[in-house]
Amino acid sequence: MKKRNSIRGNSGQVLIIASLVVALLLLSTAVYVTETQKNAAVYDSRAHPDFSAYKLGVTHTVISALANISNGGSMDVLVADLNQFKSVVDSHSFGAFVKMDFVPFNVTPYQDGVWISWGSSGRGVSGAYVNLVLNSSGTSAAYYSEYVINVTSEIDVNGFYTLLTGSLKQVNVTCNVLNEGKPALAQNFTVYYEQDGSLSTEEWVQVASPSVTDYGNGTYRMSFTAETTNPDDPLLVSVYSHDLRYILIRANVTCAQV
Amino acid sequence: MRLLKDNKGQIRIIEAFFASILLLSALTLIPAVQEHPNDSTEILSSTAHNILMSLDSNGHLADLISNESWINLKSCIQSSLSPMMWFNLTVFDENMTPINDIPITSGSPVNDRIAAVDYVCASTSSTYAVYIIRLQLAGVG
Numbered sequence: 081m082k083k084r085n086s087i088r089g090n091s092g093q094v095l096i097i098a099s100l101v102v103a104l105l106l107l108s109t110a111v112y113v114t115e116t117q118k119n120a121a122v123y124d125s126r127a128h129p130d131f132s133a134y135k136l137g138v139t140h141t142v143i144s145a146l147a148n149i150s151n152g153g154s155m156d157v158l159v160a161d162l163n164q165f166k167s168v169v170d171s172h173s174f175g176a177f178v179k180m181d182f183v184p185f186n187v188t189p190y191q192d193g194v195w196i197s198w199g200s201s202g203r204g205v206s207g208a209y210v211n212l213v214l215n216s217s218g219t220s221a222a223y224y225s226e227y228v229i230n231v232t233s234e235i236d237v238n239g240f241y242t243l244l245t246g247s248l249k250q251v252n253v254t255c256n257v258l259n260e261g262k263p264a265l266a267q268n269f270t271v272y273y274e275q276d277g278s279l280s281t282e283e284w285v286q287v288a289s290p291s292v293t294d295y296g297n298g299t300y301r302m303s304f305t306a307e308t309t310n311p312d313d314p315l316l317v318s319v320y321s322h323d324l325r326y327i328l329i330r331a332n333v334t335c336a337q338v
Numbered sequence: 339m340r341l342l343k344d345n346k347g348q349i350r351i352i353e354a355f356f357a358s359i360l361l362l363s364a365l366t367l368i369p370a371v372q373e374h375p376n377d378s379t380e381i382l383s384s385t386a387h388n389i390l391m392s393l394d395s396n397g398h399l400a401d402l403i404s405n406e407s408w409i410n411l412k413s414c415i416q417s418s419l420s421p422m423m424w425f426n427l428t429v430f431d432e433n434m435t436p437i438n439d440i441p442i443t444s445g446s447p448v449n450d451r452i453a454a455v456d457y458v459c460a461s462t463s464s465t466y467a468v469y470i471i472r473l474q475l476a477g478v479g
Binding site: 093095096099100103106107130132133134136137138140141143144145147148151153157161164165167168169172325326 | 347350351353354355357358361362365387390391394395397400432434456457458459460461462463464465466468470
């Protein structure tokens with residue numbers, strides 16, 4: 081009878097311990113689930129927050145390379161500069177492991193990611209095109225993004241002239257500057273005309289100080305006088321322009337007489 | 339008296355139940371307290387990242403660095419931040435050698451909680467260069 085009383089007296093304590101054990105089990109399960117969810121690397125379709133910065137960096141790298149190439153630099157500069165940027169990102173990808181890959185576009189008219197077309201039809205293009213792939217794997221998420229980096233500077237030139245006296249001609253040239261197909265501003269212009277209007281013997285004469293009117297919307301009008309060898313010589317004009325990114329673009333045009 | 343003795347165990351169960359609820363609620367509060375500082379650090383990091391990206395969007399940041407215009411760079415950062423915020427900016431080359439010969443800072447930090455962001459900046463000029471910019475931010479209080 082005494083023994084039975086002792087068992088009954090301890091039953092409350094056993095229940096307390098049992099309830100504490102159950103509570104601890106529940107708690108540890110909840111903590112485990114939360115921590116597991118936190119640590120699981122899930123694929124995230126959104127871009128990594130740092131990817132926009134890396135994309136901007138690659139865009140600047142392509143602009144720098146194109147400025148270099150269009151001003152007489154080697155075609156290898158684009159890949160060399162991109163490799164330089166990649167090595168910095170690879171060795172300093174902070175917070176997450178970032179892998180960067182780039183492929184310069186090699187489909188006509190691009191060659192090794194670069195397209196320089198300074199034609200005689202009044203259109204000049206300096207462009208670069210690179211495919212960029214960014215991969216990031218961290219402790220909480222994995223990201224993958226693909227970008228197309230397209231940097232294109234373009235000028236469209238057309239002009240006409242009126243005959244003054246003898247071989248002297250009053251020339252008006254209109255030039256539209258475009259960046260990625262949108263109107264853009266130019267840093268400077270250098271204008272030349274062909275002395276005898278024939279490209280068999282190129283004798284380009286630089287126009288000392290053309291009068292330039294800036295319409296503020298990427299359209300420029302240049303006026304100057306040109307003196308060709310003969311009054312009947314066609315007037316070939318060559319316009320060199322640096323846009324605000326210091327990318328050089330050149331276009332030649334044959335001006336019409338009015 | 340016997341009835342009271344019989345109920346003693348049940349009261350202990352209820353006691354234990356309340357104790358475990360108290361224990362659980364106390365434990366659930368701990369992560370909430372810890373999350374608060376992480377959020378503020380994340381906001382500071384995001385602010386620092388946005389400032390650097392905004393300055394870099396048109397290549398202005400790399401121009402300031404290549405021209406060693408540290409005073410102008412300091413003004414740009416200062417004007418992007420609230421006057422109540424502390425900042426310290428260090429510019430490194432590719433080998434993590436500091437470039438700025440004068441400190442670009444708004445004074446001494448006023449808060450122990452400092453967020454630091456490292457940003458890779460490429461120049462747009464034909465003479466190519468890559469810089470690593472470390473911006474540290476802290477709030478007041």
